[in-house]
Amino acid sequence: MCYIELHACSAFSFLRGGSFPEQLAEVAAELEMAAMALLDRNGIYGAQRFSVAALENNVRPIIGCELSMEDDSILPVLVETRVGYKNLCELLTQAHLRSEKGKCAARWDELQQFAKGLVVFLGSACVSRAGEGVLAIANFSGRANSMTSGESSERLFRRDAETSTRDACAPQIRAQFLIDAFGPENVFVEIQRHFIRGEDRINRELVDLARTNRLSILATNGVQYAKPYGREVLDVFTCIREHTHLDTAGKLLAQNAERHLKSDREMRELFRDLPEAIENTSRLAERLTFSLENLGYEFPEYPVPAGHTMDSFLRTIVWFGAQQRYAAISIKVKHQLEEELALITKLGFAGYFLIVWDIVNFCREHNIMVQGRGSAANSAVCYCLGITPVDPVSNHLVFERFLNESRKGWPDIDLDLP
Amino acid sequence: MKRSSLSNSPADRQPEIHQILAILHKWGIHTLGQLAALDKEQLGARLGPEAIRMWERANGQSNRVLKLVRPPESFEESFEFENEIETAEPLLFMLRRFLEQLAVRLSAIYLVAKELTLRITFAGKHNYERVFKIPQPTNDVDLLFRMLHTHLENFKSEHPIIAVALSAQPIKPAREQFGLFETTLRNPNQLYESLARLTAFLGADRVGTPVLEETHRPDAFRMEPFTWHGLPAHPIDKMSMPRPALRRFRPAAPASVLLDEDTPAHVRGVDSCGKVVRQHGPYLSSGNWWDEKWWTRAEWDLQLEDESLIRCHESEGTWNIDGIYD
Numbered sequence: 073m074c075y076i077e078l079h080a081c082s083a084f085s086f087l088r089g090g091s092f093p094e095q096l097a098e099v100a101a102e103l104e105m106a107a108m109a110l111l112d113r114n115g116i117y118g119a120q121r122f123s124v125a126a127l128e129n130n131v132r133p134i135i136g137c138e139l140s141m142e143d144d145s146i147l148p149v150l151v152e153t154r155v156g157y158k159n160l161c162e163l164l165t166q167a168h169l170r171s172e173k174g175k176c177a178a179r180w181d182e183l184q185q186f187a188k189g190l191v192v193f194l195g196s197a198c199v200s201r202a203g204e205g206v207l208a209i210a211n212f213s214g215r216a217n218s219m220t221s222g223e224s225s226e227r228l229f230r231r232d233a234e235t236s237t238r239d240a241c242a243p244q245i246r247a248q249f250l251i252d253a254f255g256p257e258n259v260f261v262e263i264q265r266h267f268i269r270g271e272d273r274i275n276r277e278l279v280d281l282a283r284t285n286r287l288s289i290l291a292t293n294g295v296q297y298a299k300p301y302g303r304e305v306l307d308v309f310t311c312i313r314e315h316t317h318l319d320t321a322g323k324l325l326a327q328n329a330e331r332h333l334k335s336d337r338e339m340r341e342l343f344r345d346l347p348e349a350i351e352n353t354s355r356l357a358e359r360l361t362f363s364l365e366n367l368g369y370e371f372p373e374y375p376v377p378a379g380h381t382m383d384s385f386l387r388t389i390v391w392f393g394a395q396q397r398y399a400a401i402s403i404k405v406k407h408q409l410e411e412e413l414a415l416i417t418k419l420g421f422a423g424y425f426l427i428v429w430d431i432v433n434f435c436r437e438h439n440i441m442v443q444g445r446g447s448a449a450n451s452a453v454c455y456c457l458g459i460t461p462v463d464p465v466s467n468h469l470v471f472e473r474f475l476n477e478s479r480k481g482w483p484d485i486d487l488d489l490p
Numbered sequence: 491m492k493r494s495s496l497s498n499s500p501a502d503r504q505p506e507i508h509q510i511l512a513i514l515h516k517w518g519i520h521t522l523g524q525l526a527a528l529d530k531e532q533l534g535a536r537l538g539p540e541a542i543r544m545w546e547r548a549n550g551q552s553n554r555v556l557k558l559v560r561p562p563e564s565f566e567e568s569f570e571f572e573n574e575i576e577t578a579e580p581l582l583f584m585l586r587r588f589l590e591q592l593a594v595r596l597s598a599i600y601l602v603a604k605e606l607t608l609r610i611t612f613a614g615k616h617n618y619e620r621v622f623k624i625p626q627p628t629n630d631v632d633l634l635f636r637m638l639h640t641h642l643e644n645f646k647s648e649h650p651i652i653a654v655a656l657s658a659q660p661i662k663p664a665r666e667q668f669g670l671f672e673t674t675l676r677n678p679n680q681l682y683e684s685l686a687r688l689t690a691f692l693g694a695d696r697v698g699t700p701v702l703e704e705t706h707r708p709d710a711f712r713m714e715p716f717t718w719h720g721l722p723a724h725p726i727d728k729m730s731m732p733r734p735a736l737r738r739f740r741p742a743a744p745a746s747v748l749l750d751e752d753t754p755a756h757v758r759g760v761d762s763c764g765k766v767v768r769q770h771g772p773y774l775s776s777g778n779w780w781d782e783k784w785w786t787r788a789e790w791d792l793q794l795e796d797e798s799l800i801r802c803h804e805s806e807g808t809w810n811i812d813g814i815y816d
Contacts, residue, residue: 267774269789304779318780322704328774 073354075336078109079148079193079262080295081138084118087313090297090305093122096333099298101129103335107357109134111148114176115164123364134360136191137164142177146197148262149190151362156189184253191356192254193290194247194281195262196274243277247285260290260356263349265342266330279346290356291339291349296331303329371482374426382422386453387413389429393456397463405452405465412453412471419475421483428485429457441490447474448485459485506540513537522548565592565603568655574613576650578642581610585638586631588656593629596660602627605659608638612649625682627661633679640683644690685716706775707785708803708812709738735816736801742810745802754790757802759811764794772804791815 080096081089091099093110100108108131110122119135126133136150137160151157163186167178250259261282263275282289296306307325311317314324334342336350343349376385394401394409416422428444435442436458444459450469454460464471475483519525526548534542546552567588575581585608596603604627610618622637689697698713745759754766771790778784787805789812794800799815 267772267788269773272770307779323706325706325777327706328776330774 073351074104074106075291075334075339075350076105076107076109076353076357077293077295077333078134078136078150078290078353078356079111079264079292080108080333081112082110082118082122084115085113085138085296087309088113088296088306090302090309091299093118094125095298096295097122097125097129097131097133099333100126100131103333105131105333105336106354107132107134107360108333109136109150109357109360111136111138111150113138113146114140114167116160119364132357133363134357135362135364136160138197139163139167139178140176142179147178147183148193148195148197150192150356150360151189152191152258152360153189153362154368156191157362157367159186159189162186180249183250187254187258189362190254191258191260191360192250193260193262193292194243194250194278194287195264195292196271196278243281244284247281247287251285251287256285256287259285259287260352261287262290262292263343263346264292264294266294266328268327288352288356289346289349290352291343291346292353293334293339294331295333296326298333300329300332302332306331371421371423372427374423374430376426382426383413383417386416386422386426389426390453390456393458394452397456402465408452408465408471409456412451412475415475415477416453419477421475424482425453425457425485428459428487431487432457432459435489441488443488444485445488446484446486448483450474454485459487503540506538507544510537510541510544563599563660564657565595565660566655566657567591568609568653570653571651574650574652578645581651581654582635582639582642584654585656586635588654589631589634589638592656592658593631593634596629596658599660600663601660602629602663603634603658604661606634606638607657607659608641609655609657610647610651611653611655612647613652614649616649618647623682624679626679627663628679630679633683636683637679637686640686640690706777708775708787708789709740734799736813737816738813739811742803742812745809745811747802747804747809754792754802757792757794757800757809757811759802762794762798762800762811762814764796764798766792767795768793 077100082091082093082096083089084093089112096108096110108126110118110133112118114137116135116137119133123133123135134150135157136148139147139149141147149160151160163178163182164176166182167176171177247259247261261278263278265271265275279289281287297303303326307318307321310324310326311321314321316324318325340347340350374382374385376382380388390409390413394405398405416425432442432444434440443461444454448454449460449462450464450471451460451474452464452471454474455463462469514520514525519528525545528545530542530545533545543552569584569588571580592603604624606622606624608618608620608622612618620641622641624634624637628634685697695713698716700711701714703710703712739761743759743761745757745762747754747758748756753769756765757763769790769792772788773790774786774788776784776786785805787803789801789803792800792802801812801815803810803812
């Protein structure tokens with residue numbers, strides 16, 4: 073079982089990542105990584121580009137994100153299923169809607185509502201607040217013992233949050249809260265090693281935390297750039313983010329260049345005392361089957377008159393339009409229209425054509441100039457619906473260039489509007 | 491009271507005045523004579539009290555008291571040499587004369603000099619400027635001259651001097667009474683002079699107060715000019731975990747380290763020598779990649795067979811022992 077990087081962020085983590093998703097995917101392929109996860113900060117903006125690039129490089133893309141929580145801690149989240157993707161998007165939308173631009177804060181108490189289909193990491197960034205590093209974890213032992221038996225973790229967590237923000241960061245409380253919200257099989261304790269003084273102590277605490285709660289340990293490298301030289305880009309980004317310059321940024325800059333994608337061999341060497349942390353990356357990656365290719369997207373339905381389906385309504389207005397367009401409907405035209413309508417029905421695109429037809433009608437009724445263009449002009453249906461002005465039959469245009477059975481995704485009817 | 495008086499300041503009335511002027515222009519009133527010819531009461535009824543004030547000014551019925559503004563007194567002496575000078579003597583002679591004149595002028599109005607600015611113009615038309623902060627403001631010519639003299643002793647230039655200027659920043663003499671247990675420098679000026687001599691002898695970057703730099707580079711510091719009153723205390727992080735004390739060697743002691751599979755196996759230094767029985771590391775750090783001060787180092791904590799615990803690092807192929815843990 074090879075190491076899979078399950079915590080990488082790209083330049084789509086605004087000023088927190090030094091490489092494009094494509095670069096990460098390429099380097100993952102160079103390192104012969106079977107899969108890789110992209111977790112950008114407070115968004116999945118880079119997921120599409122990453123997915124395309126990863127698939128081109130024979131790397132299976134895994135989608136997730138780093139959630140900024142209300143107490144400034146960071147919760148890495150991975151998507152396991154389509155429901156999880158929906159939940160993550162909803163969670164992000166809610167968090168962004170109630171925060172000012174550029175600041176996003178998810179609430180701990182809403183996690184349970186959106187937990188299905190998601191996997192979370194409990195790491196040092198999750199149990200400590202930004203800027204405080206390991207301080208919060210120092211309270212770990214004391215807090216672990218303070219939990220009374222029988223009291224639910226959520227109640228405890230709420231009580232804790234009310235009394236003290238610092239105490240709320242206690243790792244044991246947080247671990248129990250995440251276990252209750254997501255289920256023990258969906259909570260992993262994340263260990264990172266970057267050759268930095270002091271991280272050993274944090275990692276020891278995290279391993280103890282995992283063993284106490286019977287959670288799986290997961291090795292990640294918290295990747296912020298594809299290759300070591302990406303650290304320089306990241307340092308410059310940090311300066312931009314913090315409104316400073318390199319000479320005065322001091323400890324805001326990275327301490328070393330270890331947050332790059334590492335090979336299976338390098339990571340195994342780094343975690344030779346915790347081999348299960350490496351093995352668990354493959355096991356978890358196998359579970360995370362969701363991909364953006366399988367979103368199950370459905371186009372909005374177009375309201376049709378009673379007694380009609382979208383297909384029958386489209387057929388009706390197409391034939392009506394054909395009578396307007398052609399003086400006499402030739403066999404060739406009839407054959408072409410039947411062929412196109414059959415394919416549209418088969419692919420389930422009737423609603424799409426009706427919506428575009430509706431938009432064009434609205435424009436005409438309101439004296440807005442509108443004109444269909446591009447490959448849509450190859451469609452006799454579009455011509456009869458008044459979307460395009462050129463007769464594709466008499467001009468011998470090839471319909472398949474616009475729409476064919478093997479085409480993936482939605483047809484695009486381009487409209488020129490002033 | 492204060493608020494109302496502030497709101498009546500001319501600056502606050504500017505928008506209103508502009509508004510009135512716009513209305514007057516619409517009425518066809520473009521000159522002061524036309525404004526003065528209008529009926530005062532009618533004008534006030536239509537445009538308000540500000541228009542009345544404008545009418546009164548146009549008719550010469552309002553007075554504005556002139557305020558006497560004295561230009562700030564400048565304590566500067568300068569001289570352009572008829573012939574270019576190449577030795578310090580004529581320069582020092584002029585500077586002493588400047589100081590005497592400045593001292594007399596300052597003493598006459600009960601002020602003392604807190605800062606001197608020396609400007610020297612060279613034949614190449616470029617200037618040299620140096621500011622001398624006087625630790626304890628004074629008009630003592632001998633003392634001030636010694637300060638300039640000390641600095642100029644080691645002063646060298648490729649071009650001859652054609653002009654010199656000296657300006658003084660005045661301040662009221664300090665009247666300070668210290669508490670019973672409060673100490674002060676017996677003679678701050680003498681200290682300053684000593685520091686100036688040391689700076690001239692060693693270089694400006696080697697005299698002063700060392701201040702730790704905010705960087706990942708361990709033990710990095712910069713020199714800041716010495717101040718008697720002390721720098722703000724470095725905040726102590728009370729929440730951080732207790733750590734073993736490290737007695738640092740400054741500078742770090744050179745050592746030779748024998749590696750076994752990239753990890754230190756044997757150390758030989760001046761004070762520490764022996765087989766490594768346990769090690770932690772490496773802790774990698776690097777910085778300043780954007781300039782010539784680029785650095786990189788790999789630190790190790792090593793336990794030697796004599797049970798001593800040392801910190802050492804490797805940088806650009808050389809090993810040094812940073813210190814010993816107590």
